[in-house]
Amino acid sequence: MPTIFALIPARAGSKGVPHKNIRKLGEHPLIEWSIAACNKATSISRTIVSTDSMEYAQISKAMGAEVPFLRPTEFSGDRSTDYDFIKHALDWFAVNDYEPDYIVHIRPTTPYRASKIIDCAVETFINNPNATSLRSVHPMSESAYKTFEISPGGQLKLIASDSTALDTANNARQDFPLTYVANGYVDVLSTRFIRKAQLIHGNHVIPFITPVVREVDTEDDFAYLELELNKNPEFATRIFK
Numbered sequence: 001m002p003t004i005f006a007l008i009p010a011r012a013g014s015k016g017v018p019h020k021n022i023r024k025l026g027e028h029p030l031i032e033w034s035i036a037a038c039n040k041a042t043s044i045s046r047t048i049v050s051t052d053s054m055e056y057a058q059i060s061k062a063m064g065a066e067v068p069f070l071r072p073t074e075f076s077g078d079r080s081t082d083y084d085f086i087k088h089a090l091d092w093f094a095v096n097d098y099e100p101d102y103i104v105h106i107r108p109t110t111p112y113r114a115s116k117i118i119d120c121a122v123e124t125f126i127n128n129p130n131a132t133s134l135r136s137v138h139p140m141s142e143s144a145y146k147t148f149e150i151s152p153g154g155q156l157k158l159i160a161s162d163s164t165a166l167d168t169a170n171n172a173r174q175d176f177p178l179t180y181v182a183n184g185y186v187d188v189l190s191t192r193f194i195r196k197a198q199l200i201h202g203n204h205v206i207p208f209i210t211p212v213v214r215e216v217d218t219e220d221d222f223a224y225l226e227l228e229l230n231k232n233p234e235f236a237t238r239i240f241k
Helices: 030-040 054-060 082-096 113-124 191-197 219-231 235-241
Strands: 005-010 046-050 102-105 134-141 149-152 156-158 180-190 206-208
Touching: 005 030, 005 113, 030 046, 030 054, 030 235, 046 054, 046 082, 082 102, 082 156, 082 191, 102 113, 102 191, 113 180, 113 206, 134 219, 180 191, 180 206, 219 235
Parallel strands: 005 046, 005 102, 134 206
Antiparallel strands: 102 180, 134 180, 149 156
16 A cells, blocks of 8 residues: 655745634635645545644644644745645655655645545556646636736736737636636645656646635735635534544
């Protein structure tokens, strides 16, 4: 059986919503939603939190996660990449423990997950040996082909095009390809591929389509998630009961 670790990034330096990872959503800190979902997933053997904060580490441990290391400052800034913290974790495991075959990258900013969907994503990736990674996505409410950029001359232009003739963007949405946005629900990564390519996703990424979810980047996002939880208390029941 392959070894599969969940890896949850939780740096302390959020600016849009200060300390959002430990801010309560309902009765539970935001990060606990992800920890609990991973601990209930049958495919995951260990749930690891990568943080630069001793406070976050203690909170995460109390919620049932492992925090075997603190992430260095150089991998915890606003411009630090996912590859940085994932490689740091793998390097630590290679020296101090053992590397997993797969990493399940779980972002705490997408709290409303089903453990069964995590397991399905893992199974999907393992059953596709030619894939370099798996990323969760959901359909965009409006096709990206109906959106715009601003040209150097200050005019609107069609996205990924030099055309400033915009009338075609008013066509029915059915006339445009369906486009998707990555949503942070669950990504599955191959340790072997990361080590070989020094990339985390690569060029053969399986799309894993999930229900539409909202990520926390702003105070408005947090307020929306609270409203959703008030309307759908089963979100908490599904994960914590």
